[in-house]
């Protein structure tokens with residue numbers, strides 16, 4: 001036994017000896033003491049001859065960490081073992097928390113080495129095909145230490161963003177409704193027939209695989225030793241295999257074929273970061289009758305991004321009749337003042353729940369008070385939390401629209417104002433005022449003016 005203690009944080013993989021890493025084996029072999037949950041100790045029992053073994057119950061997680069620390073303080077080499085990867089819903093985090101609270105630092109006498117292992121989601125995926133070949137996330141449904149609203153928000157975000165989802169700790173004897181609730185949330189975004197794999201005890205004696213669909217998921221047998229893999233909108237089931245495409249269909253006619261028009265091998269897609277906005281402009285030219293909101297929905301992008309796609313176009317590029325100009329950040333408040341001069345305005349506000357309000361307002365309805373922009377008259381009170389407004393654009397469309405749009409930091413619309421026509425037309429006076437605003441408030445116009453001066 002050396003005088004300097006050492007803690008190995010060992011993830012030994014799903015459970016079979018073939019899937020344990022060489023380093024995990026070595027770490028256990030080098031240790032004087034092996035600590036773990038009794039089921040995990042059972043899974044590595046062949047490696048424990050001559051070792052001091054400390055078995056703990058499921059709820060004694062912190063005890064395991066404290067025990068590891070106390071043994072290491074005595075100069076022993078300790079292996080704290082856990083299934084899968086010890087850093088994934090495992091003991092690595094709590095052990096570091098206990099160590100740091102005890103005043104330990106990486107320079108201290110006790111060395112800590114983490115040995116990574118194959119986590120359940122990879123092990124389970126390998127048994128059902130290739131469900132994780134595209135962006136995925138893992139979510140634990142255990143609400144023992146995490147509030148349910150936080151878990152629900154993560155499931156919602158995963159559903160909204162089309163991630164493949166791996167659910168750890170999906171169900172236990174007491175926690176039976178969490179999986180039903182997860183299913184309900186995901187069905188708001190995914191088709192009922194979305195492929196789902198429920199894998200129990202991967203690479204252990206009682207291994208069991210059930211292939212099903214999202215609408216039927218919660219009717220199946222799911223337990224503490226199951227991981228649930230839920231496909232994204234492109235995942236398919238074929239020949240009993242669950243496959244999530246890598247995305248080749250976006251670039252190639254078929255997986256071994258020629259690139260599609262406009263795409264190049266080894267280069268970002270035309271819908272990649274640099275060029276997707278030019279695709280938006282092309283779309284606007286081809287579908288000029290679509291509203292900007294339709295376009296935002298089509299591209300699954302916030303409205304502010306669509307407006308900036310219009311505004312960033314070179315002068316000679318058309319965008320279905322639309323033009324947009326970003327308002328200089330220090331002139332956003334001024335944009336309200338200027339808008340008051342446009343006569344009757346229509347304000348459009350969309351509530352998160354889906355309701356849309358259209359308010360007809362006059363210049364004297366505006367009032368800026370502290371953090372609030374209040375638009376009030378005898379028919380309505382409309383309050384905008386002004387710090388939420390972080391960017392604004394002038395947006396116009398030939399003879400159809402003269403507007404100002406206000407966005408939040410996520411580039412979502414807070415509200416927009418548009419000039420109301422009189423007798424079917426914009427008055428010459430208002431058009432002149434709007435053109436004047438274009439030259440005075442717009443970033444590009446200001447920059448161009450500065451260059452010319």
Ligand SMILES: C[S@@+](CC[C@H](N)C(=O)[O-])C[C@H]1O[C@@H](n2cnc3c(N)ncnc32)[C@H](O)[C@@H]1O
Pocket residue numbers: 014015082083084085086087088089090118119120121123124167168169170199200201202203204223224225226227228
């Ligand atoms: C506390 S977490 C531990 C995760 C582990 N550290 C890992 O990286 O796989 C326990 C959950 O992991 C999943 N799990 C662990 N081993 C598994 C296996 N062999 N087969 C299927 N799921 C497993 C189950 O969802 C289980 O409820």
